[in-house]
Amino acid sequence: MTAVTVNGQPEDVGAGTTVADLVARHRPSSRGVAVARNEEVVPRSQWDTTPAAEGDRFEILTAAQGG
Amino acid sequence: MTAVTVNGQPEDVGAGTTVADLVARHRPSSRGVAVARNEEVVPRSQWDTTPAAEGDRFEILTAAQGG
Amino acid sequence: MTAVTVNGQPEDVGAGTTVADLVARHRPSSRGVAVARNEEVVPRSQWDTTPAAEGDRFEILTAAQGG
Amino acid sequence: MTAVTVNGQPEDVGAGTTVADLVARHRPSSRGVAVARNEEVVPRSQWDTTPAAEGDRFEILTAAQGG
Amino acid sequence: MDTPVDPLKIADRELGSRLVLGTGGAPSLDLLERAVVASGTELVTVALRRIDPQAPGSVLEVLDRLGVAVLPNTAGCYTATEAVRTARLAREAFETDWVKLEVIGDDRTLLPDPVELVHAAEQLVDDGFTVLAYTTDDPILARRLEDLGCAAVMPLGSPIGSGMGINNPYNIALIVAQAAVPVVLDAGVGTASDAALAMELGCDAVLLASAVTRAQDPVAMAHAMRHAVAAGHLARIAGRIPRRHYADASTSDEGRPDLLGPDPL
């Protein structure tokens, strides 16, 4: 298992888990979703090929009401 | 002849001239017109029966642009 | 006895009581005092000669803080 | 002779002329005066020992009314 | 974008527009006509003046054609006597007992004379007129005019034609708070935000002339005023947010990501 942080919470994911997998686990649709890995954006085109590594900090974000 | 004042100007009118005659002389249509004789209103209903007397002051008034 | 009103309160005074007597009864000094009898001012010069009559309404007034 | 600029005006000065000499030439008293040589301040303590070199730009400044 | 606005009721007449337009100052009858249309107004003021044989066309014909109601004024009167006589002549001329009562005290400021105004209002109310009284922004005077039977009180924002807007919004708000008859802000409006502010203060309508007729483009300004009166009226109804001394985030901090990462050691 690989220990990562997702939106500030610790989470264990299987080896080989990609960003795409992570997103799918938290959100049915990926419309309007962005992901940061260790504070840097992961382009949607690289979600499938970017693995989660031990200690990675992920932020999975989407739209909220805002002024 | 009877000497009267109409809208500040002296005017001589024939004997027996009524307010209705005076108005007709100055204005093709009487729509929107009011008449004062010696500072008092002459109701439209009395125009035909109100004669002009020597020295009368007439004001023949109508709408103008105003705020 | 004569029943009068002083500053809104009923008061019985002896026969022959004058405005001067009334004021003296309520106030050690007459400096800055004015008297109304039945809503009209009684000049200071007439205090000694103005008797209190049955039913009279007196206002004995002086300075108060005011803007 | 050495060609310099003083307050934007060309000026020829004798060889060996110092900043102190320059100031004295333009101003009876040095109270309230500052000098820049090629845009950098020349401290008062170095006026006597700082020579004017060919092409130097001097600014000799003092107080003026200002908000 | 047309909004169904609750109608304005003055005396027993309902008006679909809360804008009353004065006709003074329009550069031509054609521009006036187009401005009246653009403004959406249903009530328009006119003055009573000596007939002018040279006059090309008539403001009354324009208003008749557009089907808007006429509100005669007593502009230029300095005394109750003149104003009452003018009102009676206007009633005769325009067959309406409505009058915008205006009794001024000064030819530089055109400010109302409160004493003559009260006298005139008393006589006209007694005489059966529906009196819309042009008045100062004095709340006590406004109440007196209401108490003696005026159908509407029309306090000024600032002097006629000055375009200064509403010099004392506090007094206008006081007048609105106490009035049981409609309050019409009359005079001083210079631009759209002034008209919107009047409505936000709770006025029931706005009367303006120069702001439209003397604008560089009267028709566009008439349009602007139509929007402005609707805007202010809707805002009043909608209930504005309070003024706060500090900020109040419109975007919540809840769920804010950490994009700085751990502090470096």
Next chain:
Amino acid sequence: MDTPVDPLKIADRELGSRLVLGTGGAPSLDLLERAVVASGTELVTVALRRIDPQAPGSVLEVLDRLGVAVLPNTAGCYTATEAVRTARLAREAFETDWVKLEVIGDDRTLLPDPVELVHAAEQLVDDGFTVLAYTTDDPILARRLEDLGCAAVMPLGSPIGSGMGINNPYNIALIVAQAAVPVVLDAGVGTASDAALAMELGCDAVLLASAVTRAQDPVAMAHAMRHAVAAGHLARIAGRIPRRHYADASTSDEGRPDLLGPDPL
């Protein structure tokens, strides 16, 4: 009463409405949806926050359904670094390179930090973003933001959510006078007349959130703001009358009758 308004152009996008609506503070998605419709806006801001599994529905779905464009903001960022990262994430999430850049310096006033703002704007412009910069009302700062390539400058009227309106109209007018990019009044609007005033000062658009979303009746206030922005814009175009110190009669004295008669002897 719909007015064909000249469209607003920011960068290469034309917008039919000059009102930009923020979504923060709306009591429900349903009210938000109705307010967006009532406002007539074509551009709506959203924030970027951690996904919330409990969230009932999504603001994005609402905006998608209404067909309005999304303008992501960087609300809550205190440094250029955070703001730039947030903007890049927003680009990824919403497939737009437009961003409302917000870098604040204080959590009580939410006022922009001019130094961090400039740094962030430089990086985002370099990175190909279309930057709409939320800024103070400082004309020099606004010009600097324009010079470094921002697509619009968005000076505040007063602090976010304060409802104080435009505290310094003079500065806003200075910004407008010198700007070659659109100027959007952003923050501080409390009610309709504030929005109208912004447009009269020459702003190209108004961005507001709390004034609508936190009004007692957000839908009515959205409607009011739609009218207010149109009113102010039309008034600016129409050319208002000048402010005068004295009155200027809207009713001419020409032809005024003599209703007092001759002086009694």
Next chain:
Amino acid sequence: MDTPVDPLKIADRELGSRLVLGTGGAPSLDLLERAVVASGTELVTVALRRIDPQAPGSVLEVLDRLGVAVLPNTAGCYTATEAVRTARLAREAFETDWVKLEVIGDDRTLLPDPVELVHAAEQLVDDGFTVLAYTTDDPILARRLEDLGCAAVMPLGSPIGSGMGINNPYNIALIVAQAAVPVVLDAGVGTASDAALAMELGCDAVLLASAVTRAQDPVAMAHAMRHAVAAGHLARIAGRIPRRHYADASTSDEGRPDLLGPDPL
């Protein structure tokens, strides 16, 4: 720092101070006494009330001791009848024919009733009083009061005790421009800058009570007001700079050094 100020003349009395102090609201006679001294005033208002056997000391003794003149008011009167009777009683009590005439129309705003005020002023002038009339900021009413013989007109800045300052500086300036008798700004002053502004507008004096007596430190505020009235009066006399839309450098560019040097190639 004492300035020899041109004296104020009301009726036939010269006053060395342009501040008139009201005594209402002072927390104690001792503080009142110290505030009167600190203010430098030479004219102080008092009300007329029923004698109170419990009263500890007397405001009149304080004023006698300080040698300042007494100006009785008619506070609390709603009708001309009451006000005239009160003035006559005050004349008897204080041996002065000066009176601050106050006839109010409303107990929440304490605003003057213009109609009753005019009636009372007419009677008191006829009766030989020196009438200083507390009035609204209506220029026409102020002129009427002057015309019927009032010795001074005293327009309000805002309601008594409200501390809102001068709600309509324009009207105060109009009153000053036309008045031949002294104009005293009366009511509404909240702090020093309000009093200074009144004098800058051209008022001849300022009358205030609550601003001093209800301040946290009445003596310090009395001192502040003394300075403020002097400041505003001197500024009026000195002739202020005009307001400009753009800057006007106080430091000239003439003789500015070149500290950047030649442009690098």
Next chain:
Amino acid sequence: MDTPVDPLKIADRELGSRLVLGTGGAPSLDLLERAVVASGTELVTVALRRIDPQAPGSVLEVLDRLGVAVLPNTAGCYTATEAVRTARLAREAFETDWVKLEVIGDDRTLLPDPVELVHAAEQLVDDGFTVLAYTTDDPILARRLEDLGCAAVMPLGSPIGSGMGINNPYNIALIVAQAAVPVVLDAGVGTASDAALAMELGCDAVLLASAVTRAQDPVAMAHAMRHAVAAGHLARIAGRIPRRHYADASTSDEGRPDLLGPDPL
């Protein structure tokens, strides 16, 4: 009427007057001298300019004679580089490490450039200067200047020489609320009430030039400003009454006589 005012402390210097006077714009050195005396100031700004052989007398001699301290400014500098060089020259010329730092961004408004200002302030603080920074009314910028070591922050009320007064009192109050160093209102003061207001907002001092030097009577205006600063400072200390929406009688109704008598039957 001289008031012992708590001294102002900037860096390690105590000043007995809270008025800082600029010398720009005075019509003659004689009037300047008399204005400085009348103002009571102890700190006076000067600029640094090329020596002028034609100049009749010297501003420095005047200030030396009067014994007031000199505060050199960097007026006319557009970049940090120029401002730093000017400050170093001024230190050399006037033997003071105090400097009024001014870096402007625009020759029409003379408004500060926030980015260059911060750069210059950093360098001058590092170089040992006592920096009094002329800045905008931006609270975040003011805090940044304080944080990097400025001895005083000097926000503008409005552009230099404009006489518009304080355009955004709210921002000045925010700056005061957060500052640990003295806040000096600098630029924009037009008349006495502006200076009083600055002090009431909590400023520690006021810096002004044109308001005095370009007044019709500079000496009288200097005197006015002396009073105004004292007035505002005392009023701030005294604790003003709150603003109320309605009146608050300064004369109590307690003991009010009945002067109308019983109702007639």
